[in-house]
Amino acid sequence: AQSVTQPxxxxxxxxxxxxELRCNYSYGATPYLFWYVQSPGQGxxxxxxxxxxxxxxxxxxxxxxxxxxxxxxFNLRKPSVHWSDAAEYFCAxxxxxxxxxxxxxxxxxTIIP
Amino acid sequence: DTAVSQTPKYxxxxxxxxKSIKCEQNLxxxxxxxxxxxxxxxxxxxxxxxNKELIINETVPNRFSPKSPDKAHLNLHINSLELGDSAxxxxxxxxxxxxxxxxxxxxxxxxxxxx
Numbered sequence: 001a002q003s004v005t006q007p008x009x010x011x012x013x014x015x016x017x018x019x020e021l022r023c024n025y026s027y028g029a030t031p032y033l034f035w036y037v038q039s040p041g042q043g044x045x046x047x048x049x050x051x052x053x054x055x056x057x058x059x060x061x062x063x064x065x066x067x068x069x070x071x072x073x074f075n076l077r078k079p080s081v082h083w084s085d086a087a088e089y090f091c092a093x094x095x096x097x098x099x100x101x102x103x104x105x106x107x108x109x110t111i112i113p
Numbered sequence: 114d115t116a117v118s119q120t121p122k123y124x125x126x127x128x129x130x131x132k133s134i135k136c137e138q139n140l141x142x143x144x145x146x147x148x149x150x151x152x153x154x155x156x157x158x159x160x161x162x163x164n165k166e167l168i169i170n171e172t173v174p175n176r177f178s179p180k181s182p183d184k185a186h187l188n189l190h191i192n193s194l195e196l197g198d199s200a201x202x203x204x205x206x207x208x209x210x211x212x213x214x215x216x217x218x219x220x221x222x223x224x225x226x227x228x
Contacts, residue, residue: 032214034216036219038154041221041222042221042222043117043203043205043219043220043221043222044156044203044205044217044219045219046216046217046218049216051214088154090156094214100158100161100169101158101217103155103156103157105153105154105155106154106155106156108154
């Protein structure tokens with residue numbers, strides 16, 4: 001079965017600083033990969049997704065992610081965070097057979113002034 | 114103009130009661146899902162329906178029963194509520210969920226507290 005690992009449970013970043021959230025997946029030579037964001041008290045919203053092609057994917061709200069097959073990683077980045085980016089971030093990948101999404105355990109992002 | 118809506122937003126109830134959560138999507142999607150998010154934010158799929166047919170049924174107690182009267186609605190009924198059922202339940206939909214690669218659109222969640 002697919003497993004998605006987000007090694008960082010909680011990250012604190014100063015407003016204006018750069019951000020990188022880590023994600024590793026276990027299964028799939030050419031995986032489909034997603035990043036979702038959950039703002040406090042809200043449902044999840046898709047930030048970006050990778051299916052194939054260019055390994056650097058642009059998403060909404062100024063986020064991007066890079067797929068690295070050699071490292072089985074799909075890390076999320078933003079060059080300059082805003083206070084409104086404080087949220088929970090989830091990486092996800094479909095399970096074997098692509099029937100359902102497996103989510104990572106999430107990374108909580110705190111922004112300090 | 115809410116794409117995926119859930120009612121109620123909060124639900125507080127006693128152990129042993131039966132309760133339902135309703136979900137509606139106006140996106141014209143074929144597939145709908147129920148997820149459970151526990152207190153540690155871990156998100157796990159429970160069920161999914163494609164055009165009113167059950168396609169994913171994870172290992173959940175049979176006290177949980179989903180019902181899809183039409184493809185725009187997916188309700189979740191829970192019998193004999195237990196303390197461990199306390200969680201946030203999310204409904205989601207996607208255009209074609211027969212493959213897990215479709216973008217899923219989530220509702221705002223229902224926070225269930227069992228006392």
